[in-house]
Amino acid sequence: MSKARTIYDKIWDDHLVDSQDDGTCLIYIDRHLVHEVTSPQAFEGLRLAGRTVHAPAKTLAVVDHNVPTTPDRVNGIKNEESRIQVAALAQNALDFGVEYYSEKDKRQGIVHIVGPEQGFTLPGMTIVCGDSHTSTHGAFGALAHGIGTSEVEHVLATQTLIQSKAKNMLVRVDGKAPEGVTAKDIILAIIGEIGTAGGTGHVIEFAGEAIRDLSMEGRMTVCNMTIEGGARAGLIAPDEKTFAYIKERPRAPKGEAWDRAVEYWKSLTTDEGAEYDRVVTLDAANLPPIVSWGSSPEDVIAVTGEVPNPDDIADETKRASKWRALKYMGLTPGTKITDIEIDRVFIGSCTNGRIEDLRAAAAVAKGRKVADRVNAMVVPGSGLVKEQAEAEGLDKIFLEAGFEWREPGCSMCLAMNDDRLKPEERCASTSNRNFEGRQGYKGRTHLVSPAMAAAAAIEGRFVDIRDWK
Numbered sequence: 036m037s038k039a040r041t042i043y044d045k046i047w048d049d050h051l052v053d054s055q056d057d058g059t060c061l062i063y064i065d066r067h068l069v070h071e072v073t074s075p076q077a078f079e080g081l082r083l084a085g086r087t088v089h090a091p092a093k094t095l096a097v098v099d100h101n102v103p104t105t106p107d108r109v110n111g112i113k114n115e116e117s118r119i120q121v122a123a124l125a126q127n128a129l130d131f132g133v134e135y136y137s138e139k140d141k142r143q144g145i146v147h148i149v150g151p152e153q154g155f156t157l158p159g160m161t162i163v164c165g166d167s168h169t170s171t172h173g174a175f176g177a178l179a180h181g182i183g184t185s186e187v188e189h190v191l192a193t194q195t196l197i198q199s200k201a202k203n204m205l206v207r208v209d210g211k212a213p214e215g216v217t218a219k220d221i222i223l224a225i226i227g228e229i230g231t232a233g234g235t236g237h238v239i240e241f242a243g244e245a246i247r248d249l250s251m252e253g254r255m256t257v258c259n260m261t262i263e264g265g266a267r268a269g270l271i272a273p274d275e276k277t278f279a280y281i282k283e284r285p286r287a288p289k290g291e292a293w294d295r296a297v298e299y300w301k302s303l304t305t306d307e308g309a310e311y312d313r314v315v316t317l318d319a320a321n322l323p324p325i326v327s328w329g330s331s332p333e334d335v336i337a338v339t340g341e342v343p344n345p346d347d348i349a350d351e352t353k354r355a356s357k358w359r360a361l362k363y364m365g366l367t368p369g370t371k372i373t374d375i376e377i378d379r380v381f382i383g384s385c386t387n388g389r390i391e392d393l394r395a396a397a398a399v400a401k402g403r404k405v406a407d408r409v410n411a412m413v414v415p416g417s418g419l420v421k422e423q424a425e426a427e428g429l430d431k432i433f434l435e436a437g438f439e440w441r442e443p444g445c446s447m448c449l450a451m452n453d454d455r456l457k458p459e460e461r462c463a464s465t466s467n468r469n470f471e472g473r474q475g476y477k478g479r480t481h482l483v484s485p486a487m488a489a490a491a492a493i494e495g496r497f498v499d500i501r502d503w504k
């Protein structure tokens with residue numbers, strides 16, 4: 036009998052083109068997503084070598100990081116650097132015959148939101164993008180990872196990637212998440228538990244009742260942040276929810292091809308008895324809403340907690356680094372999280388910029404007002420998310436409450452455009468990274484769920500969404 040395999044093993048085996056004795060392997064890549072930041076040199080490399088894109092139909096390009104989020108962007112991008120980068124992708128896509136969504140196309144958005152939306156992302160596929168949060172697509176039971184620019188060129192030219200096989204790790208979240216505890220809280224809790232290096236060298240499979248219970252949007256949130264836990268990729272076995280999400284998407288298989296695809300996708304589960312190199316379990320029932328307090332996604336605490344005291348850390352290097360984080364964040368140990376006042380709120384990003392996230396934030400914002408001290412913005416993850424939200428009247432709810440309602444893009448997740456924090460401004464953000472300067476020079480980021488961010492906008496400080504109003 037053949038060895039019991041994990042879902043990662045299965046997808047890997049199905050894509051293996053060549054394997055060397057030293058572990059160097061060549062795998063076939065089914066889908067390649069391209070954005071403006073990590074692709075210019077890759078296309079230039081092809082041009083210089085006189086090469087073409089091997090499989091243009093398996094490649095999709097979209098602008099997201101640099102595009103302004105104000106409506107006047109359709110009249111031209113003012114910032115020169117951004118304009119050049121966006122124009123370069125448009126030209127490269129045209130020259131190499133790759134489909135491209137510009138800032139004027141309503142299908143445009145953050146690359147990791149666009150792929151699933153279009154049915155470009157499908158279970159069992161290998162998916163790459165020159166972007167670390169490619170792990171998002173693992174929510175569909177795809178093997179999806181971020182690659183560097185030289186690898187982008189390699190994939191464009193050959194539709195293959197040199198890789199070594201990672202180890203298998205299982206993160207099982209048992210039980211039911213309480214009301215107010217979301218996918219974002221689950222993944223922040225996991226990273227808090229394993230640390231930012233916890234998944235190094237592994238592909239994480241997320242399983243357990245709390246993961247099964249999540250919508251596809253929630254599963255994407257979880258897989259999105261796998262990379263912050265150091266893992267190569269994260270994935271979740273596809274199920275009926277996955278198939279329902281994909282069905283009728285523009286690029287999803289149709290008719291008989293659909294039936295055959297679903298048949299195959301159903302085989303993408305971990306076999307009984309398959310072994311993992313590492314297993315971590317969490318109980319969802321015990322999880323609170325979570326707020327990050329430091330400058331790493333592992334610096335997390337329950338909203339009911341206090342800013343921790345780094346002096347309690349035994350390891351000297353770690354202690355020093357957490358003191359530095361607190362200094363950067365302008366916080367003192369023992370401060371109650373709910374006493375921390377905020378200046379800005381950012382609802383968006385590939386972590387939490389999907390329709391369900393906007394619904395959750397709007398449910399909190401409805402009939403309320405953003406606190407005077409706060410400037411809050413909502414940036415839909417894609418033009419289609421924006422359109423859906425507007426059809427549901429969510430834009431009106433946000434605008435009436437005093438939130439800004441923007442055009443889709445990465446926006447203040449990484450501050451490559453005008454959306455950025457001023458020095459020492461404090462932000463409740465639904466994004467995934469809180470590194471120093473991530474949202475603007477000297478800006479202070481607290482990672483939270485969409486509902487928690489919206490509630491913080493109303494109150495001007497963090498509140499426990501579970502017992503709020």
Ligand SMILES: CC(C)[C@H](C(=O)O)[C@@H](O)C(=O)O
Nearest residue numbers: 072073100165166167168449
């Ligand atoms: C710009 C890009 C290369 C980068 C990434 O790889 O993740 C960005 O998307 C980010 O979130 O920091």
Ligand code: SF4
Nearest residue numbers: 168384385445448449
């Ligand atoms: S939204 Fe943020 S994390 Fe996602 S791709 Fe854009 S910059 Fe990276």
